[in-house]
Amino acid sequence: MRNIRLVLQYDGGRYEGWQRLGSGRAGRTIQGLLEEALSAMTGEVIELTGSGRTDAGAHALGQVANFHTGSAMSLRTMQDWLERELPRDIAVSGMDEVETRFHARYHARFKRYAYRIDTGRVHDVFMRRYALHIPRPLDWDAMRQAADLLCGKHDYTSFTNARMKDKSAVRELFSIQFEKTGQHVDLVFSGEGFLHNMVRIMAGTLLETGYQRLAPGEIPRILAARERQAAGPMLPAHPLVLLEVGYE
């Protein structure tokens, strides 16, 4: 069996997120749609393993996934077939053959997400589906201070909607960078892994400091509280994009 890795780009706007839904649940998902296409292409029943889920409405520039197949088709033929057959809001931008043991989720070493803010007094029409428009002034210094305090190796229970039960919520967050392009600011989160909804809740908490409703110095207390109510609100999914998944 060959093991094939895909790099995926998608506009999540009309999807119920990455993960295939159980039988009886309606709605299109990226994983479900790709599995259908790969199965049609190979004539096999293909299961696709993603590096992790993305939320309903969130996007990807560099999601990674892998699948096993007995097909002898060349990668080039596969990629051209997928480019032709997939809906226009999903694309396979890269493809390579990896060793049998490779697992897109278990072997992921870091991820990079952007949360996009449109700071213009007048919004950018062409980014309306991909950015959160915040026309009022923000305290960027406070946001940067809070961002620095969020980084490091911490228990991020306060920043997830998942019930962690016995699972560890400790993750290492390497950095949060502020990348400005014209009237847009991308909050770029790099870390070894992220909990469910973590980026959207961190972005919501950073904005609270930007609005001066929360002092940056409160971040350590919020982390220590280990409960969801301690952090700020979860922001919508449409400004969120998975930029990159890194492997060894």
Add this chain to the structure above:
Amino acid sequence: MRNIRLVLQYDGGRYEGWQRLGSGRAGRTIQGLLEEALSAMTGEVIELTGSGRTDAGAHALGQVANFHTGSAMSLRTMQDWLERELPRDIAVSGMDEVETRFHARYHARFKRYAYRIDTGRVHDVFMRRYALHIPRPLDWDAMRQAADLLCGKHDYTSFTNARMKDKSAVRELFSIQFEKTGQHVDLVFSGEGFLHNMVRIMAGTLLETGYQRLAPGEIPRILAARERQAAGPMLPAHPLVLLEVGYE
């Protein structure tokens, strides 16, 4: 009466173009929708004069229009009102008060349009609504030669679908530039004015030279023919954007 000039940004994807439709004709237009908003805002019946029409499905980053009003509202209040009330695919990015005689169409001195081509073997998902995907190789040298031959002061009858009758089809086309950003190439047309569908037909003719189905040396003959059938096909509207309208 005050005379107010607007700079407009719009995603034309769901509109029947700029121009208000006659009574009895269904469909939303940018001009029609803006006139409704401006009339609601001022309590007057507002007529809006655009620098020119844009096609159904085409976009604008810098369309210019003007209207007269007796309203004493400040420009700032107007702009904020419009930002709040207009649909998210239209925005008023600039506003100023101009002398009474100013006319957005008569006084326009140049226009700049981009026709966007996605040259990636795999298309860019996020530009699918704003670019024409052409994965096969193009002869860019031939396209540049043909572009240079299209520029100058010519009768562009071959490059319009409008019946010009007694009107002059002579225009001055200043330049056609090729602006490359990653896998995208913008064909940027600058000229004193453009005939109906002219950019889309010029882009279609340039692509014929890119496919090596037409020699660049044929351009003077096509111009001289002064008939639509001499030129290449008209391309779709969605990759077309009006970038700028210039005034003295």
